[in-house]
Amino acid sequence: MHKFERPEPLDELIKAKKAYKGTISPEEAWNNFGKDGSRTKVRKQLEVVQNDLCAYCENSLENDGHIDHFKPKVDWKVTFEWDNLVVSCTHNDSCGGKKSKHYESYWINPYEEDPKELFIFRTNGKIKGTTTDANKIIEDFGLNSPRLRKKRSELLSFLTDEFLSDSDTLEYYKNIDYPMFPTAHKQIIDKISGE
Numbered sequence: 001m002h003k004f005e006r007p008e009p010l011d012e013l014i015k016a017k018k019a020y021k022g023t024i025s026p027e028e029a030w031n032n033f034g035k036d037g038s039r040t041k042v043r044k045q046l047e048v049v050q051n052d053l054c055a056y057c058e059n060s061l062e063n064d065g066h067i068d069h070f071k072p073k074v075d076w077k078v079t080f081e082w083d084n085l086v087v088s089c090t091h092n093d094s095c096g097g098k099k100s101k102h103y104e105s106y107w108i109n110p111y112e113e114d115p116k117e118l119f120i121f122r123t124n125g126k127i128k129g130t131t132t133d134a135n136k137i138i139e140d141f142g143l144n145s146p147r148l149r150k151k152r153s154e155l156l157s158f159l160t161d162e163f164l165s166d167s168d169t170l171e172y173y174k175n176i177d178y179p180m181f182p183t184a185h186k187q188i189i190d191k192i193s194g195e
């Protein structure tokens, strides 16, 4: 997880928030919002910001992301609240699918708070929290699911002290934009380079 800067909301979202104020159920309003393509526009806007990665696990969305309500759609306000919308992957063992309609006050919305001090990434694919709440977030969001651990370890295991001991190699890998798990890559490289 890393912090994202939220762009200005699209007009479609502003209009929907006004139109559905206190009318039909949030679920119904959200379905209607999908029918004319507005929801797709909002999702695409967020996918650009998130570089086509899930906001929570940083795995590729694989063209299958969905808009996740960080806080569940209990009323029209949170349903169309720009600050409450993120794009998540669609797996059931992690992220939006895992947290489903739950919400906990200690969770970190990556558009609101910077989570960079909360998680330590290992080359074996595992994430460790630096606080009790961070460990609860890892559990609640399934960030150490076997699927994610395996994929992370496959992509991170080449980052070793030995491999990066050559300063040119290290410099090269420090300056890459990683298409997947960018926070994990950067953190491990920074650690090896002593930053």
Ligand SMILES: [Zn+2]
Binding pocket: 054, 055, 056, 057, 058, 059, 088, 089, 090, 094, 095, 096
């Ligand atoms: Zn995810």
